[in-house]
Amino acid sequence: MAWVVAFRSKERDFCLKTTSFKSKPNFEKKKSRSRRIVPMPERCTACMLCMVACAIEHTGSLNPSRARLRVNNMLPMAEITFLEECDFCESLGADVPACVKKCPKGALRLG
Amino acid sequence: MLVVDASDGSHKVIDWTTEKNEWLKFIGGRGFGAKIVWEQTGKHTDPLGPENVLVLAAGPLAGLPVPGPRISICSLSPLTGIWGDSAVGGYAGLRLKQCGYDAVIIKGWRKDFAYLYVSDNCVELRDASHIVGKGSMEAQEELRKEYGNEVATLTIGPAGENLVLFACITSDYGRQSGRTGTGAVMASKGIKAVVLDGDADLPVADGESLLKLIEEAREKIIDNRELFEQFSKYGTMMTLDWAQSVSCLPTRNFTESIFEGAEGISASAVEIRVMRGKRGCFACPISCRTISEVRLNGEKFYLDGPEYETMALLGSNLGINNVEDLVVAHYLCDHYGMDAISAGVVVGFAIECAQRGLLTLDGLKAEWGNRETIFSLLESIAYRKGIGGILAEGVRRAAEIIGGGCEKYAMHVKGLEQSGYETRAAPGMSLAYGTCDVGAHHNRSTIIGWESKNDRLGTGREKVEVQILLQHQRSLFDALGVCRFPWCETKLPFEYYVGFYSATTGVRVDEKEILKASERIFNLTRMISVRRGVSRKDDYPPKRVFNEPLPSGPFKGVKLDPESYDHMLDMYYELRGWSCDGVPTSEKLEELGILELVEKRM
Numbered sequence: 129m130a131w132v133v134a135f136r137s138k139e140r141d142f143c144l145k146t147t148s149f150k151s152k153p154n155f156e157k158k159k160s161r162s163r164r165i166v167p168m169p170e171r172c173t174a175c176m177l178c179m180v181a182c183a184i185e186h187t188g189s190l191n192p193s194r195a196r197l198r199v200n201n202m203l204p205m206a207e208i209t210f211l212e213e214c215d216f217c218e219s220l221g222a223d224v225p226a227c228v229k230k231c232p233k234g235a236l237r238l239g
Numbered sequence: 240m241l242v243v244d245a246s247d248g249s250h251k252v253i254d255w256t257t258e259k260n261e262w263l264k265f266i267g268g269r270g271f272g273a274k275i276v277w278e279q280t281g282k283h284t285d286p287l288g289p290e291n292v293l294v295l296a297a298g299p300l301a302g303l304p305v306p307g308p309r310i311s312i313c314s315l316s317p318l319t320g321i322w323g324d325s326a327v328g329g330y331a332g333l334r335l336k337q338c339g340y341d342a343v344i345i346k347g348w349r350k351d352f353a354y355l356y357v358s359d360n361c362v363e364l365r366d367a368s369h370i371v372g373k374g375s376m377e378a379q380e381e382l383r384k385e386y387g388n389e390v391a392t393l394t395i396g397p398a399g400e401n402l403v404l405f406a407c408i409t410s411d412y413g414r415q416s417g418r419t420g421t422g423a424v425m426a427s428k429g430i431k432a433v434v435l436d437g438d439a440d441l442p443v444a445d446g447e448s449l450l451k452l453i454e455e456a457r458e459k460i461i462d463n464r465e466l467f468e469q470f471s472k473y474g475t476m477m478t479l480d481w482a483q484s485v486s487c488l489p490t491r492n493f494t495e496s497i498f499e500g501a502e503g504i505s506a507s508a509v510e511i512r513v514m515r516g517k518r519g520c521f522a523c524p525i526s527c528r529t530i531s532e533v534r535l536n537g538e539k540f541y542l543d544g545p546e547y548e549t550m551a552l553l554g555s556n557l558g559i560n561n562v563e564d565l566v567v568a569h570y571l572c573d574h575y576g577m578d579a580i581s582a583g584v585v586v587g588f589a590i591e592c593a594q595r596g597l598l599t600l601d602g603l604k605a606e607w608g609n610r611e612t613i614f615s616l617l618e619s620i621a622y623r624k625g626i627g628g629i630l631a632e633g634v635r636r637a638a639e640i641i642g643g644g645c646e647k648y649a650m651h652v653k654g655l656e657q658s659g660y661e662t663r664a665a666p667g668m669s670l671a672y673g674t675c676d677v678g679a680h681h682n683r684s685t686i687i688g689w690e691s692k693n694d695r696l697g698t699g700r701e702k703v704e705v706q707i708l709l710q711h712q713r714s715l716f717d718a719l720g721v722c723r724f725p726w727c728e729t730k731l732p733f734e735y736y737v738g739f740y741s742a743t744t745g746v747r748v749d750e751k752e753i754l755k756a757s758e759r760i761f762n763l764t765r766m767i768s769v770r771r772g773v774s775r776k777d778d779y780p781p782k783r784v785f786n787e788p789l790p791s792g793p794f795k796g797v798k799l800d801p802e803s804y805d806h807m808l809d810m811y812y813e814l815r816g817w818s819c820d821g822v823p824t825s826e827k828l829e830e831l832g833i834l835e836l837v838e839k840r841m
Contacts, residue, residue: 175520175523180522189440190440190449191440191441192521203530203541204541
């Protein structure tokens, strides 16, 4: 599989940059889905490997800002939120979402 | 590369790729910083004046999912007067690159404090009156309220604002660009904070190979189970037990190398009593950072720490034998925004001088481990109150001001306070401190690990060769813009980094070539310091190492022999291709391809 890595160059305005990546989380929508990812922020080390995995899975980019979830380094616990467009990889038909698979600390659990 | 004039906020973008080959010689990060500082400053530049530059430089690998992006902060150091740089992990490297810049250069100065906001389409100096006077983490909190939690911030605290010469720059709740007083330089420019608000893609030459390598590397790190788990659990904190066991733990201003209270501040004590979580930097599966709970004046705070250096310098070096006091001291340094290593050495020096009757501590008791004395001294340094005004100048200048022969208790090289290894019974580590380009810092080489395993007291050629190799290998990571821990702590082979570099930039290099580039940077940073008067006389460890034998432990009675050290230094210069006065020769500079650059600005 060829990974598409967008180049930041003079044409960067064309790099899916039409809307801000910083969408607001929407918890309401999640409740209607058949599965969900349960975050365990007490285990999270805020390394963002889940964001990297998500961005690769869904956009082919190495840019964590393209991920469908957000991890922020807060004290004492990190903050994990899922963006509106996250469907926990249901549409991909993946058994285990990439973010859950790549978390080195088991801070994301499929529930 | 973005150049900002602090006086009026005007800025311009320089496209370094128009002179690509010239810049690629320096890789990025501290390499770019060295080239910029060499070209923009001179023999008489005042480090705290408008002519000095503050360079925030992320290397080529920073921001990609290679474990642990680092951003190097480079300038002429106000503490040492020579080349100074310090790197910080966390997320700043990622965000700077996502703003679309490899480096931000801040020039000029302004009277009132402002903060610099950088995103991928905006560069602006904004009014900082609401965060002036605030602690470095409080200021970060305020800025996050304004810009959201996804921005990276670099802030200074009261110590920076008051131009404490070892003030640091804080990122992400306490990741510190600690050494060489970069915070004071930022303050001198009137910049209280830098907000990096980027989310753009990064260019990669061969994304497919890079990703494959990264995945492989990550698996290798995790597969090295024992080291990975241990380092993830304790981070550098586990070095404390080791340092104690091999007798190199700085204790009571480096008078001793074994601390009877080490157990009370050890990694397991931290784990049991104050640890509340773990953190890793961006894209790093190792969680070497510890989050601790701090109780101060009945209130609860959280600290990103401690780690080995702070445990050694604020713990054993000040005679603190319990983690509760240790984390408060560390928290105060972070909050005021000053280098915990330098602060620990300066306070230790003050206590020793006071005990010897050379100094009074404004009514405080000159006792080791006395929390009131230590906390009060840290505060008075940050605000330059009373005796703190002298100590804020760093240990070298403080010793000059205090006089009375106290310079023999001042633990520094080239004006930079010595970091966490006592070296009377470690000639290699003495040489590492003596020849490190910024001063007594372990970043370039911690050969003490090698010499403890192989040849502790030897002063032979092999040790000097290893020393030079380490200086090139370790400092390369700051040029690449990534953390060295996966390599040196969990044994990820060095060739992975060569591969990362090649895949990212599209420039095929081998290990030899990339180490040559690192040597080039090391020689250029040396030249920056040589231009400002550094020579052989400055390449010696503190006097105590030669004069006072170790009082206890397995190396009781050992001190460093000046003749052996001189012999090692001769060998070091010879192997480096430097003159016997420690100046890189024209032939060496020519071989490294920087003779013209050097001659132009000498």
